[in-house]
Amino acid sequence: xxxxxxxxxxxxxxxxxxxxxxxxxxxxxxxxxxxxxxxxxxxxxxxxxxxxxxxxxxxxxxxxxxxxxxxxxxxxxxxxxxxxxxxxxxxxxxxxxxxxxxxxxxxxxxxxxxxxxxxxxxxxxxxxxxxxxxxxxxxxxxxxxxxxxxxxxxxxxxxxxxxxxxxxxxxxxxxxxxxxxxxxxxxxxxxxxxxxxxxxxxxxxxxxxxx
Numbered sequence: 421x422x423x424x425x426x427x428x429x430x431x432x433x434x435x436x437x438x439x440x441x442x443x444x445x446x447x448x449x450x451x452x453x454x455x456x457x458x459x460x461x462x463x464x465x466x467x468x469x470x471x472x473x474x475x476x477x478x479x480x481x482x483x484x485x486x487x488x489x490x491x492x493x494x495x496x497x498x499x500x501x502x503x504x505x506x507x508x509x510x511x512x513x514x515x516x517x518x519x520x521x522x523x524x525x526x527x528x529x530x531x532x533x534x535x536x537x538x539x540x541x542x543x544x545x546x547x548x549x550x551x552x553x554x555x556x557x558x559x560x561x562x563x564x565x566x567x568x569x570x571x572x573x574x575x576x577x578x579x580x581x582x583x584x585x586x587x588x589x590x591x592x593x594x595x596x597x598x599x600x601x602x603x604x605x606x607x608x609x610x611x612x613x614x615x616x617x618x619x620x621x622x623x624x625x626x627x628x629x630x631x
Contacts (some may be wrong), residue, residue, distance in 0.1 A: 424539045443581050455522075456523065459504055459519040459522045459523050459526070460519070460523065462515055462516075462518075462519045463515075463516050463519035463523070464625075465559075466512035466513070466515040466516045466626070467512070467516045467618065467621065467622075469508070469512045470508075470513050470516065470543070470547075470618060471615070471618045471619070472514035473505060473508060473509055473512075473621060474509060474611070474614065474615045474618065475615070476494070478611060478612070478615060479506055481598045482498070485497065485498075487578070487579075488578065489578065489582070490575070490576050490577060490578055491575055491576070491577060491578065491579070491580065491583070492566055492570075492575040492576060495562050495566060495629070496517050496566075498562075499559045499562060502550075502555050502558075502559070503551070503555060503556075503559075503614040505549055505553060506550045506551035506555055509547050509614070510544065510547040510548055510551050513543050513544040513547050513614075513618075514542065514544055516540050516544075517537070517540045517541055517544055520536065520537055521537060522542055524537065524608075526538075532624070536620075536621055536624045539617040539621045540614070540617070540618075540621060542614075542617040543615075543617035543621075546610040546611070546613045546614035547614050549610050549611045550611060550614075551604075552605055553588075554603060554606050554607035554610055555607060557603045557607075558600070558603050558604050558607050561596070561599055561600040561603050561604075562600060564596060565566045565593070565597070565600050568590075568592055568596055569583065569586075569593065572586055572590060572593065574586055583597065597601065
């Protein structure tokens with residue numbers, strides 16, 4: 421995913437440029453009607469994609485897969501899916517930040533608009549922490565735990581009960597469970613915080629709708 425990482429880096433720098441130096445970056449173009457419409461469209465589509473993907477992965481897809489897939493198969497699938505998931509929502513969050521900063525430059529933004537920009541930046545920060553730090557660490561810990569479990573003859577079952585049972589007599593598995601649980605917990609917390617930040621922004625967007 422080297423190309424995706426480079427693309428995300430470029431988009432993040434664009435978002436930072438729009439946020440901190442909108443006059444310099446956008447000089448000469450002005451805030452034309454077409455530019456404003458394009459920024460609004462980009463913001464709405466990217467925000468909706470990030471929020472919808474987070475809702476599905478966090479509260480529906482992951483839970484269903486855990487309940488019905490053999491645990492090692494579930495873990496291997498998550499190991500492939502989560503880097504793509506966090507790349508997607510990181511790119512979408514970065515574009516949302518850039519578009520919102522373009523529409524509401526910091527110098528002229530109201531207090532509530534600055535708060536909303538803060539929520540979007542927070543979501544991007546949490547997503548990047550997962551993409552670049554917590555997810556790679558979680559996958560590495562998961563693969564190491566899978567190896568221990570295979571040696572112990574478990575992991576092909578659905579659910580977590582056999583791991584808990586065997587860990588009582590296997591210090592190595594118990595120690596790995598503790599390490600994995602800590603990293604996975606931080607990853608889950610960052611994901612929930614990003615989702616919560618986007619949810620806060622959804623209230624702002626809803627207040628602007630006229631239906």
